[in-house]
Amino acid sequence: MFTSDLTIKNITNRLTHIAAYTRTLARANLNDSAVLSENFYAGLINRVYGYNLTNSNNFTRNSEAIDLHDTDRRICIQVTIRQDRNKYKETIEKFIKNKLYEKYDELYIFVLGYKDKIEKDFDTQDLFNFSHKEQIISLHELVPKIATLNDEVQEDIEEYITRRFKFPLFVLEDYTEQHFSQEIWGYVESIYQNSDKCVVPDFLGRFGMNPQHFYNLACDALAQLKLTLSKRKIFISNSTQQQVDEFIIEATKSLDVLRVFSVNHDPRDMDKMVYWANADRAIKEILRPSYQKTTELLRENNQKINLSK
Structure with missing residues (x-):
């Protein structure tokens, strides 16, 4: 490079x-x-x-x-x-x-x-x-x-x-392993749910009415997930860390497709349905499987934390 x-x-x-x-x-x-x-x-x-x-x-x-x-x-x-x-x-x-x-x-x-x-x-x-x-x-x-x-x-x-611009090096005494795991889980949920809303049809069956808005929310959640992980990785297991890293990769791929859809979105032009179809496929085939794996591991991680108390 x-x-x-x-x-x-x-x-x-x-x-x-x-x-x-x-x-x-x-x-x-x-x-x-x-x-x-x-x-x-x-x-x-x-x-x-x-x-x-x-x-x-x-x-x-x-x-x-x-x-x-x-x-x-x-x-x-x-x-x-x-x-x-x-x-x-x-x-x-x-x-x-x-x-x-x-x-x-x-x-x-x-x-x-x-x-x-x-x-x-x-x-x-x-x-x-x-x-x-x-x-x-x-x-x-x-x-x-x-x-x-x-x-x-x-x-x-x-x-x-x-x-x-230096990120603060403070450590909150009450910021526990469980808090960290829940914070990560929240960002993962936000990325997936807002990405999904980007392609959800409206009540008339047309594709997403405001994809740009939900695309922006998903991008913000992804940026905050990366930021959180860059500050603290010690609180989750290696296997969970690897899966979250994989989810970030898959989310980035999906958001690239969603970006193209959001830019070309026009409910009055049925010829642009191909952009919606590509975005819908990215959610179902790329993002959703990784989201399901990630949330399952985070759920197991939380259960282990609760049992150790």
């Missing part, structure tokens, strides 16, 4: 873990991490695009609509863990309400994770230009851009990520 390929793989893996970790803390209302992430992403985006972004909250506490700005380039960015249209709409409305279009020419929304499929643009009252295709950017969309940069910049980005 070329050095550049290894660097990109390391960057991709680390960014996936960071996004999952930040989203988990934010859902628990631990907002300090979100603030730290704004500073972190300012430095990351600066390296990728050559900007000079700073955290606007350092000057105006909890600035409405924006988190980062480059005043010389008249660019501003909102960093968010939310991936729904309502969040994007709220950001644009606040941008207009505060007349930020007088100070900035371009507004970007940076999503920590995957973003839902957007069908149409937003109403900006003709006060500024905003393209959802170009100005709503997910964390994962940075990777192809980083891959086009020279080796020196890529290595600087990898070093920056490693240096600036």
